[in-house]
Structure formats: C-alpha cells, structure tokens
Amino acid sequence: MRGIGVSAGLAYGPVVLVQPPVRPPSDEPAPADAEAALADVKAAFEAVASGLEARAGAAADTAKEILGATALIARDKGLLKAAGSLLKAGKGPASAIEGAVDQYAAQFEALGGYFAERVTDLRDVGARAVARVQGLPEPGVPSLAEPSVLVAEDLAPAETATLDKSLVLGILTEGGGRTSHTAILAAQMGIPAVVQVAGALAIPAGALVAVDGDAGEVTIDPDPAHVERLRSRVARRTAALAGSRGPGRTSDGHTVALLANIGGPQDAEEAGAQDLEGVGLFRTEFLFLSTDRAPTVAEQTDIYRRVFAPFGERRVVVRTLDAGADKPLAFADLGPEENPALGRRGIRLSAERPELLDAQLEALAVAARETGADVRVMAPMIATAEEAAWFARRVRENGLPKAGVMIEVPAAALRARHVLADVDFGSLGTNDLAQYTMAADRMQGELADLLDPWQPAVLDVIAAACEGASAAGRPMGVCGESGGDPLLALVLTGLGVSSLSMAPSKVPIVRLSLSLHTLADCQRLAGLARQARTAQDAHDAVHEAASTELTALL
Template identity: 50%
Template sequence: MSPTSITMTGYGVSPGVACAPLARMTPPVITDPDEAPGENSAHEVQRVRQALTEVAAQLSAIATGGTAGAILEAGAAMAGDPALVQAAAHHIGRGVPTAHSLSLAIDAYCTQLEQAGGYMAERAADLRDIRNRTVALLMDVPMPGIPRPGHSFILAAEDLSPADTAQLAGGDVVGLITEKGGPTGHTAILARALGLPAVVGCPQAGALQDGIPVLLDGRAGTVEAHPSPQRRQQALDDARTRTQSRTKGPGRTADHQAVQLLTNIGTPADAVRAAQADNEGVGLFRTEFLFLDRREPPTLEEQIRAYSQVFDSFEGRTVTVRTLDAGSDKPLPFLHLPREDNPALGLRGLRTATLRPGILETQLAALVTAQRRTSARMRVMAPMVTTAEEAAHFAGLARSCGVQTVGIMIEVPSAALRAHDLLPHVDFASIGTNDLAQYSLAADRTSQTLGHLLDPWQPALLTLVATVCGAAEDLGRPVGVCGEAAADPLLAPVLAGLGVSGLSMAAPAVADVRDALAELTLEQCRSLAAAVLDATSSAAARATAREMSKTLRAVAQNGEGL
C-alpha cells in the first residue's frame, strides 16, 4: 500500500517545479560543556586561531564571485576577526573545553547581532555557520553541510547559511526546502539567483524523512510528500509547458504595452553573468560590495574601475545604480557613526551622507567618470529617502556631479504617502518592497516568525505601491519595483496594472515574469489589480489573482471581450 500523500505550505521564493528524493543537511555537532578541557590554555587558544584561519580560507576559496561570493567574502572576514579568538580565550582561561569555549563566544556575538536587528541580524546566521565549521575542525568530525548521495535530490534543512547555498550551483540539488526563513532572507535571494526552486518558512518540513519522494513547487509554495505518479507527472508537464512557451525580448503585455524587465546585481561578476541573459539591463546595482569589511573607503580610482566593469557589461542597456546603502545596521568603520539602540530606524542609506558627505560625492564622481567611457545608460538613485527636502538635496548634488538621470528609492511609508511631493524633484522612482514591507508592517525582515507580514501580497503594501504609481502617473515619472516582489510571475501583472513601468529581479526569474505579462493586456492587468486591492489579506489577494488570471487567460484564448 502506497503512503498517503501529504501537502504542506511555506513561502514560495524561487519558481520552478522539482520532484526527487529528499535528503537532509548533515547537522552540526553539539559541543559538550562537560568535556575535559585542554591541559595547555595557550595551546588551545592557538588551536582555535588556526581553525578559524582555516575556515576563513575555506570560505574565500568557494567565493567565486557574484552575490553569493560577496556574502562569503564577508563571512571570511568575520572568521578572521581577532575578537573571536579573544572571546574564546576568555572561556578557555576559565577551564571551559575548547570547542565549547568557541561556541559560547560566537553565540554571545550572535545574540548581540540579533538584538541589533536589520542587516546585523542577518549576519548572525553567517556567524553560526563559522561556529559550526570551526567546531567540526576542533573536534575532528565531518563538516556539517550538504549531503552527497550521488543522485539528484531535494535538500531539506532547518535553514541554510550563505556558504551552504553558494555550493548548490552545479550540484545534484534540484530543489530546496527550509523550515525557517522568509521571502527576503539570504536563502531566498540566493536561491532565486541560482534559479533553484525553493520553499522556505515551512516548519512541517522538519518531519520529512530522508529518501522519501517529494514534489516541490517554488511558485505556489507547496511541498508534497509521497505524490502520486499522476500528480507528479501533471506538475512536471505543467512546468515543462511553461518553459517551452517562453517569450523573448523586452517585457510587453499582450497588447504590446512596455513593462521593462531588468535584473538585480551586486558585483561586477554578477554583471558579467546577468548581461548574457535576455533582459533590458539592471534595475538595481547594489554598490555595497566595494565598501563592506573595510577600514577605509574605496578610492575614486578603485570605484571607477569597478563601475566601469559593470557598465561595460551592459553596453547600450540601462544600469540603475543605488548609492551606498549603509549605516549603523551595516557597520562601516570609516563612517564613524554613533551607536544606536534601534539601527533599522537610524542613520542608514542617504542619511549617512549628512555626516560624511565626501563619501557620497566621491561615489557620484566615480560613477559619472565610469559611465562616460561606455554607452550604458546610467541612472542613479538614493536609498532611504523619506522627505521632499531629502529628494531635492540628493537630486541637486547628483546633477551637480554630472548625473543626468536621478531617482530615489521608495522604501518607507512617508515617501510613499507623500510621493506627490518627492517625485517632482527627480526623474524616476524605484520601490524597494522588501524594506517598504518591513517599515509599513513593523516586521523585521530577518524575523523567523514574521514572514507572513513580509509577504509582498500584503494589502497594505500593495496599497502603498498603488499610491506611488498614482503620483507617478500624475507627474509623468516612471516607477519601478526592485524588491523581491518583482520576481513573482503571478504578482507581475498586478504590479503592471497598478502602474509599475519596470520590474527588476534575479536574472533566472525574468523568463517566467515575461511570460506572465505577455498573457494579459494592460487593461486586463488593471482589472486584476483593482480586484486584488479589494482583498483584505495576503492569502485572499493571492487567491484572487490566481483565479482571476485563469479566467482572463481563458477569455483571451477564446477571443472574447471583457
């Protein structure tokens, strides 16, 4: 008798369908506080130092560029921080076993990072991965991580570190399930960048056993254990049909109304890969890779070289650059910012330029110099703009430096609600739905328990998007979306119907989004958006879009009017 099929749900964060046996992550070893301590404290401290150095080298070795590479390099820098050795040495000096001393030291730092919130809380997962790897070396046990069963499989884990996720490319993993995580976390972002079907925030997945057959739908957010042969074949046929029917070229609705399809990048290596894909350019170039984990800011010449590589990759296409988005939640020593109790609401993004204006001015000068050497169409936007005064100040500074197309990011409710006041000062706007959701719904984007509030289908978030689009239409300004919402093919026609003129996402998501837009006219997208705005929950909004999209596609196929 066949086992009963069981379906569970989470957050579908990377589209695609996969069906394969399940394999669970190799768990990290738990340190024992009652283990006998080393006889020579100095020797044990040296063992910790050597193990951390080896882990740093391992992380650097697998950091092969791109978004994942930048995250891994940051992890390597953390592993090389002398403060970790000093903290472990304190416990070793008290007679605590060596491996457990390191666990205590790193766990204390993780607690501090999580209390800081925002980007700092995200780094706690990176630090725990460093702990697990270093402990394995100290105890001479197998390194925790991805299993190698020798066949294709769907990977299940409580959560994944960036180092684990970065190693998924080109391996046997065909799908990913995590018990924790949300739609804006590292795992979701890297899974999308790899084009790997993924469902995160699925706590029931903890009960799944190694080896059982699993059907994963990264678009619907469902995980089905023991699917019937008929169900498995139907899902795979549907996925194959979607792939075979893909459109090409610029984003268009069924009646040929343009919706620009762009990609998000974080490094020059990302740019090289993304430029080879079928997209219209870059909708979000995150420039932080040049600034993180440095004691001094990058020089003008360093920045010109890095930006030139990106512009060269996208000759003749649009490149939208976000100026440095840093602050007390992304600590950069050279900014010399004050410590804040609530950094997510503190000095970050454009606000840092009030204390260190020279860093922004140098960055703008480097961007202008680099762009003049290429045919790429550069647009520059500032993050965390909250008032009309800030928008006007940034626009004036950018234009005085030679930037021709200036924009702002809409990431906080004040900017969305008063978009009519901000947009006259700039040429375009881009909505960062990840932060806009965080601030409008008072839900830390790193929270493991508030992922449902960070859902891009939240009615409050979509209402704010509609508000910005209304102001943009009145003022004749294009407005895009560069948050993770842009990668959802079901949501893309809704955003187009609200008035969004461009969508920027991880490169592998572009094809599905292009297909979804091509199935509906702009008027149908507007009808869809109006119906979704009437929903009172994210689940209802998504269900409305799914059912109404089917109806509208059927109408279009039959050649009937609305």
Template identity: 50%
Template structure:
C-alpha cells in the same frame, strides 16, 4: 497530502526526499579532563582547519558563493574569537564548549545590532557547527550527497551550504524556516532552484518519499497520484520550452512595454544578465567597493568599476544605487557609531549626508564613467524618507554631472508623499524588501517574523499603488527592484499598480516575461484591485489566482503556476 509554505518563483520539481541532518547538539558544560594546553591546541587546530576548508570551498565555488565562503573563512580565523576561545579553555572548559560559548556570545552581539551585521550572525552558527564537528571527528552538518537527484529538506540552510549546492543533483529545496526575502530564497531565485520556504510541517517528510514541489502553488504534494505526476511532468516540460524561447523586450499582451532589468552586485554578472535577456540594469549595488575597507575608494578606483559596468550595456538603462551604508553596515569613514536600533538609525542617504565627501566622490566617479561610455546612466539614493532628502540628493547629483537622479522608495513615508517626492526628482525605484519590513514592523532578517515579510500583503501593495499613481500624475517612471519583481504573478499585479519597469535576479527574467505576455493592462489592473480588496498576503495571492483561473476558465486555481 499537501504541505504549504511560501514558494520562490513559479517552478515545479519531482523527486525523492533527502533530509539534511539537524545541527549538532549543544555540548555538555562540564570541566575538561584534559589540560588547558591540550584543549587550547585542539581548539586552535579546529579553527585553523575550518578556516582553510571554507577558503578552499570558496576557491572552487566561484561567483557570489566565493564571496560568502571567503567571508566565513575570515570569521573562523578571527583573532578576537580565537582569543575568546583560548580564555575559556584556560578557565577549564572543553574545546567544544569554549567554541560553542565564544561563537554564541559573538553571534548574540551581532544579532542585536540588526541589519547587515545581524545577517552575519547566521554565519557564526554555521562556523561553530563546523569547528565542533572537526573536534568530534565527524562530518560537518551539511548537504547530503546520495548519488542521485533529490529534493533537499532541511530546517534551514546556511550560507556555506546554499553557496555550494550541486545543481545537477538538487531538484528542489524545502525548508521549515525562512521567508520570501531569506538567504535561501534569494539564492534560489539567483540560481533558478525550485524552492518552498517556511513549510511548518517539513519535519514530517521522510527520506525516500516522492514529492512534487510546486513553488507556483506554494505546495509540497506527498505521495502524488499518477495523474498528479503526469501533470507535473507536463508543466516541467513547458517550463523548459519557455526557457529556450527567443529573447524579446518585456511587454504585456496588449503591447504595453514593461522593461525587464537585472539586479547586480558587481560588474562580473553583467554578461550573464545580458545572456538571460536583461534589457538593462535596474539596481546596481555599489557596496562591494566599500565594505571590508578602512577607507573610501578613490574617485579613480570607483570610476574604473563603473566604466566596466556601463560598457556592458551600451545604449541601455543602468540604474546605480549610491552606497547604502550606515549604522547597520559600520564603515569608519561613514558612520561607526553603535546604535540601539540601526535599522531606524543613520543609514542610507542619512549616513551619506553625514559623510558628504564620500557621496561627492561617488557621484563624481559615476559622472565621469557616464561621460566615457554610451549607457544611459541613472543614479538613485537609498532610504529616502522626506521631500527635502530627495531634493538634496537630486540637486547634488546634477551639480556633480549626473544627468538623471532618482530615489529609492523603501519607507512608508516616501510612498505616502510620493507625488511630492517625484516632483523634485527624476524617477523612483521601489525596494519592496525594506518597504515590507518597515510597513509590517518585521525585521527582514528575523526568521520568527518571516511570514510578515511578504510583499503580497495589501498594506504593502497599497503603498506601491500610491507610488505608481504618483508616477502617472507627475509623468515620472516608477520601477520595482525588490524581490517582489521576480514573482511572475506578482509582477503582473505590480504593473497593475502603476509600476513601469521591473528589476530582478537575471535568472527570473524569462519566467516573468512569459507571465506578462499572458495578460493585458486591464487584466493587471483588475488583479491589483482584487489583491487590494483582501485582508492579508495569502488571501491576496489566492484572490489573484482565482481571478486568473476565472479568466482562463480553469476551476483549479490552486494548481496555477504564478502567471504561467
């Protein structure tokens, strides 16, 4: 029997199923039999203990996990939430019910705001679970530890769970919810974990069942035959050989260069990206300097961080995205207005124009860092929708000393007039996560529409092709820095659509490099045409796999690894 979902990357793993316990049920809503003071003390102790536990887990986790867990610890200690819990207890509620209602109310408020704040709503659900588990004296719902390697099956994973996975034990992830840009999928790519998300029938998998998780084929094979196990083991060995292969620049089989770059959220990941073969940086997110601050960082504070990044890539391209903030990431020094639909509000370049001193300081700091280092700095603006916005940013960047300025293509409007946009700027970088969101009218943070958040959809691919064609026409480079670039077979299709460089989580570079080496430009263009001729994402994926199988003389297209 096979179950299907959306594979993350192209990995394959074998192991016994271990199911993650479902969340705690909603507490019964009845008056407390304890005094309000006793209930208040229980609630305060549980909140404090949970905050301390999350902070300690963050200290031991390190890296990106540390940031996630520290943010959750701050939420658990939030005085506004504590006050709300206390007020409900004084009204006669149990500590359990007060915590549930207070966190649910705050969660709903954040979810309605969309964007960055909506992403924090899932964190609140997880913290509520942990606080109520402490009150009940039971272990918090989380990743089990059976003492042997296993395939983890869950409805979904919280940030705290995914951040602290034991990679020596968890061979693969299978979740019932989530899509290709969900938190679980992004973390799986970052940590090279084999994963399939959005498996509707995941609940039918039983503890102890041996399964093959094939992310390349989007399948979970239950009770595999000896032949299937042998094939999977062979492919796992092949991937291990691939990971150990010498590093070399990305290219197609006919020698066409396709630079493979890294997506980074801070300079801390630069050395690891270089070790994994990154030829430069295709997306450096600068939000870490601004978020959770009550003022914009100074030019000097920013310059120090940018120099640290650029020094790690001497002579190599480093593309920095200026602050991507606005109503969905409220910053009092940029825009803190409450908007009914912040994903369509004052964000990206729109927000920066409304707070131009912040943009000027950032561009000045970047220009100073560029002058002090040997990297090839390029700077781009987020959420550009018009030619006028592209012209404004490019002219301002060059006025302040930035030599190469470009734009992110994340809106259908920018893609459709890409030839005119590229006529007034130096390059374009396609953010496929947001481009898919706006093309499909599907919130990238909303699990109920996750299936629509798929960069394989022909509508999204057609827009990418428009940008690729515009790049060829104007002689401007066109990169992709969204999650699509980390999909080994889709990466080949993107090159066939005219994309000239790919930027991804560093852990995905080796597999994408190998995939590109298997095909010439003519192959990539043929695969792109096959995908564009279909009606939907799954059909596009299937059509390209069939084209690859036909080229290789392999009749079993469904078993093909993505590009491998």
C-alpha cells in the same frame, strides 16, 4: 509540507542536511586528564584538515588553493599549542578550541587589510573543530557527492553565493522569509527554493523530496504519479516560456520595461547575456560587505565598469550604498542602534558620511563615461522632498545625468508628487515598503504573512505613489521581489508602474503574463486586488480573473 515558494522550478532529489554551527557547551567541565583532552583536540583538528584536503582534491583551481590553505590552518602547531595552554588552565576541549581561535582572530583583526580577511577561514576551521571534538557533524554545506536538495534552518548569504548550481537541485529552509537574502540569491541563481517550511529539519538525510518552488509545496517520498504531475507542469511552463521574447508589453502594446536585479559583476555578466531590457536595481553594498575599509574611487570605478559593460546601451539603475540595519558595513558603522531598520541607514547614512556618497558618485560617473552605459542613480530610504532634492543635486554635481529615488518609506509614497519633483524617476522597493507599511520586520520569518506584498494596504500605498508620480510627470518602477510575481506584475502595471525589475530568472514568466493581458485587463485586476479585504482574497481574486493560459502554468 508547505512553505513559501521563493524561487521557481521543480527539484526532485535526496535531502542533504546543512548543519547549524555549534557552540561549546556553556558549562563545559575542565578535562579530568589534560593530556587526553589535548589528544582529542588534536584529533578533531586533524579530522577537519583531512576533510578540507579531501574537498581540495576534488575542487577547481581557486577553491583548491583556498581549501588547501585552510587545511594548513587546521594543522597549525601554534593553534594547537594555544588550545593546549587553555586546557591546562582548566577549559574544556570545545571551549579551548574556541578560545585559541579567538586569540589568533584578534591578532589578525588588529593587523587589518588582507590579514583580517583570513579571520573568516580561521573561524570556519574553529567552528568545524568545535563540532568535531563534541562528536557532532561539521557545520555548513557538506561537500555534495550527487545532485541534492539542501535543507537548513537558513543559509548565510556567503553560503548561498558559493553553492554549486550543478549539485544543488533545490533549497528548503525552516527559517528565512520571502525577502531574506537566501530567497533573493536562490532566485537569482535559478535554484528552486521554499522557505518557512515547518519541520523541514526533521526530514531524514537521504530521503527523496519533490520541491515546487512556485507553489511552495514539499512532498516527502512522493509517489511517481505526483512527481510526474509536477514534471509535466514544469514542462508546460518551459514550453510556454520558450516563445517569450523581446521587450515587455501588454497584448495591446503598452510597454513595461523588464529589468534585472543584480548584485555585482558576475550577476551583470549573466543578466547581460539574457533577453531583458537592462538593470532596474544594482545593489552596490554587496560589493563592500566583505571589506573593512571604504573602497577607493579607483577600485569602485573598476567594479562599475565591469557591471556596466555587459549591458551596452541598455539602462543600468544603480542604488547608492544602502548600509545599516540588516547590512552593517565595517567602515560605515555609526555604532549600535536600538532599531536599525528605523535608524541611520540608506540616505541617512550618506548624509552623515557624504564623502562615501561622493566617492561612489564620482566612480559611477567615470565608469558611465568610459562605457557609454545609460546609468541612472537612485538613493535608498528617501522619506522627504528635501532629501530627494539634496541627493539629486549631489548626483548632478558629479556629472551624472539622471537621479531617482527609491520609494520604500510610506511617507515618500504618500508624498510622491513632491518627492519626485526634483528627480527624474521613482522606484518602489516593495520589500521595505511592506516592512514599513505593516510595521513588520523583514528578518522575522514568523511575520511573513504580514509582509505578503498582496496586503491590500501595501497595494494602496503603491497606488498612492503611482498617482503622485503621474501628477509629477515622472515614471515609477518596481524593484522589489513582487515585480517578479507574474500575477502581481499585472496588478502593478494596472496601478501605473512602467518598469519591473526582478531576479533575471523570473523575466520570461512575467513577460508571458503581460503578453496575455491588455492594459485595461491589468487595471481591472488592480481594482479587484484593492477591493479585497485580505491579502489572500486579493491574490485569489486576481488568480481567478487572470488569463487561464497563464494560471495553468502557475
């Protein structure tokens, strides 16, 4: 089997299937015997409660408490009673559970604040009981008894974020894509992952699989010689990377800053401890996704302080709130849109709700002053020079020294010379840039080929942005996932990019790749890629012409 490798490394171990959530059957009949149905519902809740308690027993402090409290919800008499009333009213068992959960969820949501946060736990209990009462396995990542390879349709961001790195050897998904959140978080956590693996869900639970997160290769029940070959390649890579240290530079000394993409204080602590030159993309919206009101300046300042501190005097590039489209926020929702990826998101949302941007800039300025960090702020979804100038003015009014813009809209790339005139730097968001250049939705896994960052058209747009930046005398970086591809990093450097930001786990291989080539090599490779007719040809031409010392490790 083959998919798209999105997080490097080799995983070899038994498969554990992550069950998708099940809904009650749409035509669930009324129970013949309401008493017996109530007993079934009660047994389902009890099974969920015991399962949660068993997990609580094995978990550490915080998780133990949360799981214990969730078990109490599963045993709740009020919830059972509400389900009982619905059974009497003619609902089937699974529908009754869902209905009872909805009733309480509505009450908690109305209370808001702390109470609304509990709705997630309540719905989790409901989803488990709905599956149980139908005799199906509970949804979600099961508790793992041994290190395993997870196989799922796709993982929710919350599921990925809470994985135990010591027990999850690798991740395979049938859905997802190169830039889905599962892929991004897996790379950040250093868990080998392959997405878009057709037929992955049909792999029997417990089967042994070898997963190559670089090549995207998945082998079921591999023979020992194959595992050995994979192992030795990973070992060669590990050995080669052990000697990769210091700032990014080509073999002839041209510097390319190697930076981390991070999403919060914990990422910051982990990345700050590594050998890299700072942060090229701090995605602030991840911090606000779980709250239903705008965070205050004081709350934000506290978070930013914790993000900046681990980097000392190194740079931290902060992207202001990028809500909308695939990342709707409860407190910054402008209502449903026909086409959210093309709607009021990023800077367009900030223009509608400037108080959100001002609060964020104020908090960033305070945290920057207090920590002494080299903080640079950039706006997402800039399309025109006017938007860039508007943003830069607001940044400076709030006392922050450096303003930049994301280059992810082709319009801004083509007009980079003017867009960058009023700001200090540009940063190519190659994931969205590919989406908008190819008119292909990032969230549509089936369109992964169109979203391939090797698409020559995408490379042409990047080249135009770099030429504009050079004419304006401004540095241009890359903070999309393509910056972490050791071959593409060479092409980007050849096109004139001066910093590459990526999942921290990818920094060593990119550093090694740069150190094996001169700037002239990079320029030649960039030329080869742009001359190619297809994405595959572009990749193959660069792979062929790059140093064999590098390609032997890929």
